Amino acid sequence: MAFRDLVGQKEVKSRLEPMLKGTFAQSFLITGAPGIGKHTFGNELAKAILCQEPTEDGCCGKCPSCAYFDAGTHPDIRRFEAQKGKKSIRVEDLRSGLIADEAVNPQISKNKVYIINADQLADVSQNLLLKSLEEPPKGVEFILLCSDQSKLLGTILSRVTVLPLHPYTTEEIEQILKASGKEDASEEKVKFCAEFSSGIPGKALSLMEDEEFSAEREHIFDLVMEMPKMSYTDILIDEVSYWNDNSDRVDELLLLLQWTLGDIATLLASASKGVLKNQDKKDKLISFLSDARGLTLINMSNAVNAVTEFSKGLKVNVSYDAACSSMLLKIHKELKQ
Numbered sequence: 001m002a003f004r005d006l007v008g009q010k011e012v013k014s015r016l017e018p019m020l021k022g023t024f025a026q027s028f029l030i031t032g033a034p035g036i037g038k039h040t041f042g043n044e045l046a047k048a049i050l051c052q053e054p055t056e057d058g059c060c061g062k063c064p065s066c067a068y069f070d071a072g073t074h075p076d077i078r079r080f081e082a083q084k085g086k087k088s089i090r091v092e093d094l095r096s097g098l099i100a101d102e103a104v105n106p107q108i109s110k111n112k113v114y115i116i117n118a119d120q121l122a123d124v125s126q127n128l129l130l131k132s133l134e135e136p137p138k139g140v141e142f143i144l145l146c147s148d149q150s151k152l153l154g155t156i157l158s159r160v161t162v163l164p165l166h167p168y169t170t171e172e173i174e175q176i177l178k179a180s181g182k183e184d185a186s187e188e189k190v191k192f193c194a195e196f197s198s199g200i201p202g203k204a205l206s207l208m209e210d211e212e213f214s215a216e217r218e219h220i221f222d223l224v225m226e227m228p229k230m231s232y233t234d235i236l237i238d239e240v241s242y243w244n245d246n247s248d249r250v251d252e253l254l255l256l257l258q259w260t261l262g263d264i265a266t267l268l269a270s271a272s273k274g275v276l277k278n279q280d281k282k283d284k285l286i287s288f289l290s291d292a293r294g295l296t297l298i299n300m301s302n303a304v305n306a307v308t309e310f311s312k313g314l315k316v317n318v319s320y321d322a323a324c325s326s327m328l329l330k331i332h333k334e335l336k337q
């Protein structure tokens, strides 16, 4: 794989292209939300830096350096992460693995690369790294990965070339999902997870594998479909207890609920022409609407507002149980037209 094969991130790629023809900056900081692909990008960058015959698209993929890299045995790359169960990289690991190693010549490539998880750098480690970043020894390249730039010292930030990774489009996420062995999954599932991930490939991939998410999606969709027929007891006992049991995933539930209500509104507004989030469940949505002829866009807008209100209430610590019951009853009232 080379940079050209990575999906999206045109801005970062175009900044790296001139370096592939000339000289690389010595210290990079790749930033972006958790799951955005900082490790993938950092790896490709490291591979291109180490490659013996890099092209303008990235590494050559054929030289001994690329072969060692692919086998995971390249001697000129070191990675620094916190040990399992720990929050920070050990200062001793940086001292012995990085500071003491800087002066040692690379074995295969012209350069050596240190990839550092900068979210796991305590202040003392950042200070330790500063000197190396200020005057990096010749042939040493730093790639720092970080999702929260605010935790890094200003003195570190001023010494690195920042490469910000931005959320992907839904189409790009679909490409990434298909390329990562999810080609057997149904088109609808890929589309749904891609869109639900808000442009974060790591999230989309975990949603694809998360059976609980699939179950949640079905539950919320069926809840809306059944809502007009439900009694107060169904809502206040059974449904509220489902929301209580899954309160750790309430943000997901609320978004799923909003999407399903939004789909009904879309169909009401534009008959069958609208693009739906639950495209694979279009028939069920149409049949729901044919049974609910009195339903108007105002009802749907009120129902969506009830979801937004609950969501806002959660941020100001209202009683979860009471706010959840109130939301469900409001939606019930609107859908029972």
Ligand SMILES: [Zn+2]
Pocket: 051, 052, 053, 054, 059, 060, 061, 062, 063, 064, 065, 066
């Ligand atoms: Zn190569």
